[in-house]
Amino acid sequence: MKNFTVTILGSSAAVPYRNRNLSAQLVNHAGRSFLIDCGEGTQMQLTRLKIKSMRINHIFISHLHGDHFYGLIGLISTMHLLGRKTDLHIYGPPMLENIIKLQLEVSLTDLVYRLYFHPTQDHTSEIIYEDERLTISSLPMVHRIPTTGFLFTEKPFPRHINMDAAETYNVPFAFFNEIKTGRDFRTEDGQLIPNNLLTIEASPPRTYACCSDTLYNEPLVELIKGCNLVYHEATFMSEMAIVAKEKLHSTSAQAAMIAKLAGARKLLLGHFSARYDNLLPLLEEARAVFAESYLAEEGVSYEV
Amino acid sequence: MKNFTVTILGSSAAVPYRNRNLSAQLVNHAGRSFLIDCGEGTQMQLTRLKIKSMRINHIFISHLHGDHFYGLIGLISTMHLLGRKTDLHIYGPPMLENIIKLQLEVSLTDLVYRLYFHPTQDHTSEIIYEDERLTISSLPMVHRIPTTGFLFTEKPFPRHINMDAAETYNVPFAFFNEIKTGRDFRTEDGQLIPNNLLTIEASPPRTYACCSDTLYNEPLVELIKGCNLVYHEATFMSEMAIVAKEKLHSTSAQAAMIAKLAGARKLLLGHFSARYDNLLPLLEEARAVFAESYLAEEGVSYEV
Numbered sequence: 120m121k122n123f124t125v126t127i128l129g130s131s132a133a134v135p136y137r138n139r140n141l142s143a144q145l146v147n148h149a150g151r152s153f154l155i156d157c158g159e160g161t162q163m164q165l166t167r168l169k170i171k172s173m174r175i176n177h178i179f180i181s182h183l184h185g186d187h188f189y190g191l192i193g194l195i196s197t198m199h200l201l202g203r204k205t206d207l208h209i210y211g212p213p214m215l216e217n218i219i220k221l222q223l224e225v226s227l228t229d230l231v232y233r234l235y236f237h238p239t240q241d242h243t244s245e246i247i248y249e250d251e252r253l254t255i256s257s258l259p260m261v262h263r264i265p266t267t268g269f270l271f272t273e274k275p276f277p278r279h280i281n282m283d284a285a286e287t288y289n290v291p292f293a294f295f296n297e298i299k300t301g302r303d304f305r306t307e308d309g310q311l312i313p314n315n316l317l318t319i320e321a322s323p324p325r326t327y328a329c330c331s332d333t334l335y336n337e338p339l340v341e342l343i344k345g346c347n348l349v350y351h352e353a354t355f356m357s358e359m360a361i362v363a364k365e366k367l368h369s370t371s372a373q374a375a376m377i378a379k380l381a382g383a384r385k386l387l388l389g390h391f392s393a394r395y396d397n398l399l400p401l402l403e404e405a406r407a408v409f410a411e412s413y414l415a416e417e418g419v420s421y422e423v
Numbered sequence: 424m425k426n427f428t429v430t431i432l433g434s435s436a437a438v439p440y441r442n443r444n445l446s447a448q449l450v451n452h453a454g455r456s457f458l459i460d461c462g463e464g465t466q467m468q469l470t471r472l473k474i475k476s477m478r479i480n481h482i483f484i485s486h487l488h489g490d491h492f493y494g495l496i497g498l499i500s501t502m503h504l505l506g507r508k509t510d511l512h513i514y515g516p517p518m519l520e521n522i523i524k525l526q527l528e529v530s531l532t533d534l535v536y537r538l539y540f541h542p543t544q545d546h547t548s549e550i551i552y553e554d555e556r557l558t559i560s561s562l563p564m565v566h567r568i569p570t571t572g573f574l575f576t577e578k579p580f581p582r583h584i585n586m587d588a589a590e591t592y593n594v595p596f597a598f599f600n601e602i603k604t605g606r607d608f609r610t611e612d613g614q615l616i617p618n619n620l621l622t623i624e625a626s627p628p629r630t631y632a633c634c635s636d637t638l639y640n641e642p643l644v645e646l647i648k649g650c651n652l653v654y655h656e657a658t659f660m661s662e663m664a665i666v667a668k669e670k671l672h673s674t675s676a677q678a679a680m681i682a683k684l685a686g687a688r689k690l691l692l693g694h695f696s697a698r699y700d701n702l703l704p705l706l707e708e709a710r711a712v713f714a715e716s717y718l719a720e721e722g723v724s725y726e727v
Contacts, residue, residue, distance in 0.1 A: 133501075133504050134466075134500075134501045134504050134505065135466065135467050135470065135501075159463055159464065159466070159467075159493075159494065159497040160463065160464050160467055162438075162439065162463070163439050163463075163464055166439065183526075183529040183530050184530050185496060185497060185500045185526065185530060186500075189463075189493075189496055189497045189500075189526075190463065192489060192493055193463040193489060193493045196438075196489045196490075196493075197437075197438045197439075200437050200438055201438065212529075214525075214529045217525065218522075218525055218526060218529065221518075221521065221522055221525060222487075222489065222493075222522060225487040225516075225518045225522065225568070226487050226488050226489060226568060227567060227568055263531060264529070264530060264531055
């Protein structure tokens, strides 16, 4: 099974707080790196954690609140100054393109690599990225300005060869790839061996949902049903539920309720208000609702 | 004599390098704080150095290369989120206002304090800030895009009362302030005591010049003549002089030559290329030209 992890780069909401940085996380899947959000200081966090920023080819920006994207222009510039050659794709609200281009224009920067913008919308979930192994869909969030989450879904893996059966029926190695796709096998004496005798089901595809920033929003549940790992913003504790609602944010217990209703395996809580020095009470409130809740810790990589 | 210092917040050119941050420095004069440049991560540096960013009321941006201003929008936002009340004044190239306003607009941010933009130009030196103690002038730099340095000049101090003479001639305390401004004193028996017998010359006003980024530019010398402290960019070593010229930057020896020709007391070298891990060779080259050269070290405050 291919590597599929999420590394937290920043977990602070709105403003940097002590050693908590602004929103950013890196999703690694089968050797490729996808950056979600890019708060100020993300490029420094990448360096600190010895992550090669040049390996990031796709950046997803949830929304245009500064704590989620003010580090993007700096990262783009640094990639330029370090002589990046590979195309860079950016997915985010349409105005992001104007903001980035204006800043490149005033500095007379003619990027040495190609930058592609892919505008997102927050009305419906849609596939915004696809390759042979993965699809990434937007997830509508409910926030003060247009905001999307991101759902990473692995494509189904091919079935595995049952090596004992392959030996029994004398299947030549050259046929393995076809059989993995579901084909039956005809032996030399004409006997048809059905595929299910020759193969074993692969592990089910895994999914990761990144949900930030958002008001508690039950319609989200359907879209992330059965997710392996859900990251959900948890800006406040329950005693601040009214403020959370006013500011279109969630409490950690609400994040946990979404994960529970969705039947997620595991929940990562993040986007913590700077009012909380100690985050354990947020975790406790979440665990009372959904036991498999964890605090998103910066520098830590979580398996999906 | 009032406190007059420069605290270096960032000394790295173009990209962050290890523990060197992007351009920013804080000038403190008589209890007021002026920020010059604001590269990405400046707000974190301020926090790290326990500097109260809310006490900064005036921010000066030299030019619109990202390493000098990408941290500004984040600092402005954080001041907003922390409920700043005081006006904030920003001095920089005209397009800076558009960039900041666009980013505030897309995030639907209606600042809780007032933000004033004061456009700068790089054709001639002009006074851009003045109060009862200080003037700040722009200094034209020679760079790829419009760039200014900043010259901080103290206003002349009033003369000090010569306490021995005041006693000799029985000068009442109530007359001291007038005498400090240069007035003579008439004793009770009608004798006119000239001011120079009653007062002592105050220490001369001090000046600080911040010169970044710029090509080696001798016309600058006249504008910073006799400066107490000069900060001058020193991106490269002499062996890179051709590259420095192409990129409209200076070598550390060129920075030293400007300081020497200007008859400065002391030179701070900064804006170091990430190609240099060890900065001592840059310092040596500068000291061979101007002995009072020093490396700008982050977190250190230098007396003007």
